[in-house]
Amino acid sequence: DGGITQSPKYLFRKEGQNVTLSCEQNLNHDAMYWYRQDPGQGLRLIYYSQIVNDFQKGDIAEGYSVSREKKESFPLTVTSAQKNPTAFYLCASSIGPSGEQYFGPGTRLTVT
Amino acid sequence: GDSVTQMEGPVTLSEEAFLTINCTYTATGYPSLFWYVQYPGEGLQLLLKATKADDKGSNKGFEATYRKETTSFHLEKGSVQVSDSAVYFCALFYTGGFKTIFGAGTRLFVKA
Numbered sequence: 748d749g750g751i752t753q754s755p756k757y758l759f760r761k762e763g764q765n766v767t768l769s770c771e772q773n774l775n776h777d778a779m780y781w782y783r784q785d786p787g788q789g790l791r792l793i794y795y796s797q798i799v800n801d802f803q804k805g806d807i808a809e810g811y812s813v814s815r816e817k818k819e820s821f822p823l824t825v826t827s828a829q830k831n832p833t834a835f836y837l838c839a840s841s842i843g844p845s846g847e848q849y850f851g852p853g854t855r856l857t858v859t
Numbered sequence: 860g861d862s863v864t865q866m867e868g869p870v871t872l873s874e875e876a877f878l879t880i881n882c883t884y885t886a887t888g889y890p891s892l893f894w895y896v897q898y899p900g901e902g903l904q905l906l907l908k909a910t911k912a913d914d915k916g917s918n919k920g921f922e923a924t925y926r927k928e929t930t931s932f933h934l935e936k937g938s939v940q941v942s943d944s945a946v947y948f949c950a951l952f953y954t955g956g957f958k959t960i961f962g963a964g965t966r967l968f969v970k971a
Contacts, residue, residue: 751902778957788963790961792958795958837902839902839903844955844957846890846893846950846951847893847952850902850904851902852900853900853901
């Protein structure tokens with residue numbers, strides 16, 4: 748079955764540590780996205796990649812970094828520079844740039 | 860700038876009741892409009908979409924009509940089930956762009 752996998756589902760880190768969230772898709776989609784979801788808020792775009800080896804900052808990229816070395820993979824690193832990293836992180840993909848996106852199950856990150 | 864506004868939740872209904880979740884948007888152009896659903900602890904799933912004015916999107920008993928004159932895309936279902944309990948997000952996207960703008964989400968509880 749095609750889809751998007753994110754791992755792990757729950758992640759706990761100490762403040763000051765960098766952490767990398769995994770996102771893999773086997774849908775053969777070119778575009779991939781990272782969103783942050785906080786309670787009572789909509790999704791906010793962190794980074795976007797339209798093609799391998801290319802990505803653009805979204806609305807809240809500060810304190811985050813990404814790479815896109817393979818079409819299937821778009822890992823997100825939450826760095827120690829991110830002031831409030833505790834959140835639910837969602838990865839998505841689409842055939843090309845589109846509002847019709849496929850989402851992974853999410854990773855809930857807790858930093859204490 | 861462009862934005863999406865949804866009615867505040869939670870919305871609590873009894874099984875078989877009629878559902879309306881209001882969504883209005885502010886747009887400088889002519890976006891496509893979407894409804895996504897998020898079940899507890901999961902990622903978002905596309906529920907329905909409409910790409911131009913007067914289009915009606917429908918899926919699983921849900922429907923929404925793209926109303927340009929009132930800048931609205933209200934979600935409706937004639938008879939809700941307990942399994943419809945989830946958070947519903949309205950969103951817009953411009954063809955040729957890369958960013959999807961999401962509303963804050965509306966939580967629906969359906970009681971048996």
